[in-house]
Amino acid sequence: MASKSRVTIEDVAEVARVSRQTVSRVINRGPNVKPEVKERVEQAIAELGYVPNLSARRMGGGKSFLIMAINDRQRTLENWEAGSGNDWVDQMLYGGMTECEKHGYALVFRLIDAERDKARKQLSDVLSSIMPDGVILTPPHSANDDLVELLKERGIACARVGKRDGGHCVDVAMHEEAASAEATRLLLETGHRRLAYLAGADGYGPSRRRVEAFRETVSAECADCEMTVLDGQFSFEIAVDLLNDVLAREDRPTGIIADNDQMAFAAMHVADRLGIQVPEALSVITFEDTPGVRFSVPPLTAIRQPTAAMIAKACEKLIEIRRDGGTGDAFILPHRLVERDSTMRRPGG
C-alpha cells in the first residue's frame, strides 16, 4: 500500500523475514519456494508496493526485458515531418507494446539509417547501450543480412518482418499470394473481365509474389479475361502517366489492383479526369491501406496488412526464445480484405 520513494528487494526481504534471493525467486517465479514463504513474500511486496528496478535486473541477470523494434530512419522521419500520419509506426507500437506488456517486457522503438555501413554501426552501438533481449527488423532492414549477422554474433535473437525464410530469425509475414488472389477474385466476382495490376518496383519481393498470384488466379478462373501488369514504381506521378494512356483506350481495364495507396489514388484521379465512374466502370483495390484511403472519394477497398499482429507475434516468439531457448521460425499472419466503396458489392454478398 504505502509506497516509499525507493523500495528495494532488501526491504521486501526484511519485511518477509527471508533472504533477498528468496524474494528474487518469487519475483521470477522460480521453483523451490515453500507456499507459505511465497505468500509471505508476496504480501510484503504488495504492502511495500515493491516493483523491481529494471536496470538492476539487467545488471544482475543478463536479461533486459526489452525488445527493440527498428524502423528505417529517413522514411519514418519524412512521414512524421509531413504530418500526414504514419500508420505503420502506430500499428507496430500497438502490436509490440501490448504484447510486451503481457510478459513484463517493454518495447523500445529505434530509427536506423538504411545505408549498410551506417546501419551496422548504429545497430551495434544501440545493442551495446541497451542490450535488448531481442530485435525486430522491419523493411528495408529485414533484408539486410549484415544486421542479422551482427545480431547472431552478439547472441541476440532476431525477428524479421516481411521475410519468410525462418532460418536463424523469427520471420513474420503476410500471405501475399493469398491476398492478391483474394483481391483478384473480388474483381472477377463483381463482373470484371479486363484487369490490371499496378505493380511497385520490380525488385521488391512481395510485389513479385502478388503479381504472380494475380496472373495465376486470372488464368485459372477466367480463361477469356484480359490482364495487364503495369510498372508504376510506387509513384503517383508515374502511375498517372501510365493510366492516362491505359484508361483512355476502348478496351481499358475495369478493375485495377495497386501495390500501394499512391498508385491507387492515381487511378482514382485519372478516372475522375476521364469521367470514368468508380466503382461501376472502374473498381480499384489497394495493397496498402494507410489512413488516407478512408477519406478518398469513394473510400478505397484495401488489403489490410496484419502489421500489429506481425509485431506482436515477433515479440512473443523473441521473448519465448530468450526464456526457453529455441531458434527461428516462420509465421504467416492473416490479412484482411476491407471492402469499401471503390469496388462493387459481390452478388449475394
Add this chain to the structure above:
Amino acid sequence: MASKSRVTIEDVAEVARVSRQTVSRVINRGPNVKPEVKERVEQAIAELGYVPNLSARRMGGGKSFLIMAINDRQRTLENWEAGSGNDWVDQMLYGGMTECEKHGYALVFRLIDAERDKARKQLSDVLSSIMPDGVILTPPHSANDDLVELLKERGIACARVGKRDGGHCVDVAMHEEAASAEATRLLLETGHRRLAYLAGADGYGPSRRRVEAFRETVSAECADCEMTVLDGQFSFEIAVDLLNDVLAREDRPTGIIADNDQMAFAAMHVADRLGIQVPEALSVITFEDTPGVRFSVPPLTAIRQPTAAMIAKACEKLIEIRRDGGTGDAFILPHRLVERDSTMRRPGG
C-alpha cells in the same frame, strides 16, 4: 573499429593505460582530464567501438538517460485499433525521439489509464521500474495533480503538455488565444460577416480560451458582425444536429471555426446536404488537423498544433533540469495556420 561482443569500460581503461574513473570522466565530459590523456582515451574508445552500457550507468550514477512520455491508454489504444492513424502519437515520438537523441537520451513511451487511482498506481510502478530522469504528461494526465504530486515526491522532474502554469513542472502549450484570433481574422478578411464557433466541451480550458478570443476579435475588428457560439461537445453527431438547424436559416453563418476535426467534418457534411458551397458560401476552419483533413473534399484549413515542438521543448528542459538543477517554467510554442481549400484566399494573399 573492431567491435568485440562486449567491450566494457575496463577494456578501454586498459588500452588507454588509465583507470576506469578517467574513462568515465571522458565519457561524461567531466573536467580535470589532461588533453593528451583525454585523446588517448577517445582513441581507445574508437578503436574498441566502446559504447557505455545504459543499465550500468543508471545503476552507478542515478541518471537513467531516459525521458518517459505518457499518453492516455484507452484513447490511444482505440485510435490504434481503429487503424485510422494517430498523428498525436507520431508527432510526440517525432519531437521526443529526435530531441532526446541529441542529448544521448532515449524516449520511452508509455500508456496509462485515465482513472485517477489506476493512473497513480501505474505511474508509481513504472517509475520504480524504469527510473526515468523526467516524465512528460499529456492530456488528460497533464491535468491530474496526483501525478504531479507523485513525481514531486520521487524527485523526478515533470513536464505538462497543454498547461501553462509553470510552477513545479515544465509547461508547454500553444497560444490558444492567438490561434483563435488568427483563424477569426482569416474569416473576416475573406469577407465573412456572420461567424460561428463550434465549441468542444465547456469544461475544456483550451476551448474556453479560444471562444473568448473569437468573441474579442470579432467585437474588436468588426462591430457590425454577427457571431454565434455553439456547443458541439466534440461530437460529429451533435454537431450535425446543431448545424442542421443553424445552416438552414436565412441568416446562417458563412464562416465556422470548429474545435476539432469531427465537428468540422460535420459542418462540411451538412453544407453538402443543404447544397451550400464550400468555401464560397461557407468557410470552415478546424483546430485539430488530424491526417484525415487533407483528404476531405475540399481539404480543411486548420490550426496545426506544435505537438512535436512541445514535446521536444519538454525533453530539452527536463534534461537540462536533471543536469543543472533548476525548476519548472512555461513555454508557448508557435502554431501554424495551414490554409487549404475550405477557406477562401485572402485578397492580395
Add this chain to the structure above:
DNA sequence: CTGAAAGCGCTTACAG
C-alpha cells in the same frame, strides 16, 4: 589532474 574503494539493486551459481 588521476586513482583506489565502495556501492547502486539485482541475479546467478554454489553451499547447505
Add this chain to the structure above:
DNA sequence: CTGAAAGCGCTTACAG
C-alpha cells in the same frame, strides 16, 4: 527448500 558470496558495468565521493 533457503541463504551467503560474488559479480554485472558503471559512477560518486574521497584521497592523493
